[in-house]
Amino acid sequence: MEPGDIIVRMTAASICGSDIHFITGEVPLEPDFIIGHEGVGVVEAVGTGVKSFKPGDRVAIPYMVWCGTCPECKAGRTYSCTADLQFGVGKARGDLPGLQAEYVRVPFADSSVAHIPDSVSDREALFVGDILSTGYIGVINGNIQPGDDVAIFGAGPVGLCAVACARLFSPSRIILVDLEDYRLEAGKRLGATHTINARHTRAGSEIRRITGGVGVQASIEASGAEAAVDDCLTCTAKGGIISAIGMTPFSIRLAMGKVFYKNLTIVSGYTSLHEMNRLLKLIEHKQLDLTSLITHEVPFSRILEGYRIFRDRLDNCIKVVVVPD
Numbered sequence: 001m002e003p004g005d006i007i008v009r010m011t012a013a014s015i016c017g018s019d020i021h022f023i024t025g026e027v028p029l030e031p032d033f034i035i036g037h038e039g040v041g042v043v044e045a046v047g048t049g050v051k052s053f054k055p056g057d058r059v060a061i062p063y064m065v066w067c068g069t070c071p072e073c074k075a076g077r078t079y080s081c082t083a084d085l086q087f088g089v090g091k092a093r094g095d096l097p098g099l100q101a102e103y104v105r106v107p108f109a110d111s112s113v114a115h116i117p118d119s120v121s122d123r124e125a126l127f128v129g130d131i132l133s134t135g136y137i138g139v140i141n142g143n144i145q146p147g148d149d150v151a152i153f154g155a156g157p158v159g160l161c162a163v164a165c166a167r168l169f170s171p172s173r174i175i176l177v178d179l180e181d182y183r184l185e186a187g188k189r190l191g192a193t194h195t196i197n198a199r200h201t202r203a204g205s206e207i208r209r210i211t212g213g214v215g216v217q218a219s220i221e222a223s224g225a226e227a228a229v230d231d232c233l234t235c236t237a238k239g240g241i242i243s244a245i246g247m248t249p250f251s252i253r254l255a256m257g258k259v260f261y262k263n264l265t266i267v268s269g270y271t272s273l274h275e276m277n278r279l280l281k282l283i284e285h286k287q288l289d290l291t292s293l294i295t296h297e298v299p300f301s302r303i304l305e306g307y308r309i310f311r312d313r314l315d316n317c318i319k320v321v322v323v324p325d
């Protein structure tokens with residue numbers, strides 16, 4: 001155990017869409033490597049250098065850790081921390097075993113881990129380490145102003161978190177696009193004002209129609225699908241922003257001519273401990289609640305069943321939580 005480490009007894013972890021890429025082999029990973037990069041738990045032990053945590057503290061763990069002392073961390077660019085330690089991604093990103101485990105070693109705890117407020121449950125706090133932070137940073141990067149229109153592509157867990165976060169900035173319309181009606185319905189409950197099933201409708205042109213030909217000031221791409229990226233180029237208003245938070249292991253085509261002609265900005269980005277703490281405060285004060293995303297819960301001993309349900313979208317699955325047996 002290093003001086004900056006804490007050991008956390010996990011009380012809940014989630015299965016993420018990017019974990020599926022390892023299971024299918026689309027993204028290579030060493031055999032038997034523990035995956036998972038979003039979870040909450042209770043501190044069991046702390047290293048000699050840890051200042052902010054003690055045994056018994058409830059904590060939310062992010063998808064990666066930040067050393068807090070490298071030049072990039074000191075400059076506020078924690079996403080490019082030179083330690084480059086990401087949970088559950090294998091040797092390529094720091095060889096740090098993931099969070100779908102009973103106990104987890106968390107390096108650099110003081111600069112990476114968030115305290116969960118007493119009134120916030122594990123289920124409420126679970127998503128701040130990955131999907132909720134990602135949805136939130138997608139919205140922040142979209143620079144939504146009150147009264148703007150926003151389109152969100154992908155009603156998976158990250159896209160649905162983006163819907164809930166977009167509402168915090170009072171857009172006039174939140175137009176949500178997906179291929180699954182049950183996910184679009186979940187989006188309506190979180191604040192989407194319009195939904196489009198892209199199986200039946202050309203989403204880009206439909207969004208232009210809804211917005212009177214203008215398009216949306218911001219589109220948030222949370223699907224990773226090439227067709228959705230193309231729709232973003234179609235439906236984003238001139239001078240608008242495409243905020244890309246979708247994860248795809250593949251290369252996709254991008255019509256750069258449209259980017260130039262429409263004076264578009266394409267942005268992406270990672271989150272940090274700062275956003276996690278902000279989101280936990282919003283949850284504590286009842287301004288955000290993403291617990292409706294949790295459709296399934298399985299014990300660690302049945303985690304493979306959880307993966308199957310999530311991957312195949314069985315039983316209207318949105319998010320699977322894994323808990324101790």
Ligand SMILES: [Zn+2]
Pocket residue numbers: 016017018019037038063130131
């Ligand atoms: Zn993830």
Ligand SMILES: [Zn+2]
Pocket residue numbers: 066067068069070071072073074078080081082083
């Ligand atoms: Zn660093």
